[in-house]
Amino acid sequence: MNNRSSVLLVVLALIVFIGSQSLYIITERERAVQLRFGEVVNNDVRPGLHFKLPFVDTVRRFDGRVLTNVSRPERFLTVNQEPVNVDAFVKWRIVQPRDYYAATAGDELAASERLSALANDGLRSAFGTRTLYEVVSGERDQLMLEIRDRVDLLGREALGVEVVDIRIKGIDLPQEVSNNVYTRMATDREKLATEIRARGSEQAEGIRANADRQRTEIVANAFRQAQITRGEGDAIAAQVYAQAFSQDEEFYSFWRSLQAYRDSFGTGDLLVLEPQSEFFQYLNDGLGGRR
CATH class of the missing domain: 3.30.479.30 (Band 7 domain)
Structure with missing residues (x-):
């Protein structure tokens, strides 16, 4: 390699070095300022290719993202x-x-x-x-x-x-405040629960009292209606008995005696009666005591 070639290589290398020191690129993700001897000469270098004086200007890059x-x-x-x-x-x-x-x-x-x-x-x-x-x-x-x-x-x-x-x-x-807050919350909830229970108890007493009153009224009305119905039934029965008695007094007396025998005998109860009493008149004499 001769001297001329060496000189050309040196010059070319120098040009490349100076060019690398003169050109710079700012990307979209960066923000930058250009300084000259420590003084800002470009407040906001925009993204792209830029030129600066080599060995005189410097570039400070910052992250431009969020x-x-x-x-x-x-x-x-x-x-x-x-x-x-x-x-x-x-x-x-x-x-x-x-x-x-x-x-x-x-x-x-x-x-x-x-x-x-x-x-x-x-x-x-x-x-x-x-x-x-x-x-x-x-x-x-x-x-x-x-x-x-x-x-x-x-x-x-x-x-x-x-x-x-x-x-x-x-x-x-903070932990010390949390404990106080939780205690106060628990107290407030307990107070509210007590008030709700008291209102519930009051309403329950009112409902029970109203139910008892209605029950008393219903029972009283039912008893009154039963008494009326029973009285009407007794009146009808008495009328039927009276009609039956007026048609055949002897047969009616005989039928009532049979009813009495059926209700008295076979119950296991002990009856102390005279054999000649009126109760046994139809058992002693088929004619009921008539001769």
């Missing part, structure tokens, strides 16, 4: 001074690369910590003006929107980031 910031649970106080442990997360992304670089020097961990502090301040303020019921279920969606808007405004001003969403993963009471 990031999730998960922090440890924090304790807040409600408006009733009830402590709660809140586990929340923040979703955010860089929208102003220059402000983000100026605030954090491109350190994602530093940005995450500062964003957590802003989110905790927002949660603390929101919880401090609401009851436990409101933050748990009653106004939870509205609460999240208010906190997100507030933290988003602060995040844009302080860090150059957009807060996409803030969500609460869980709200737990």
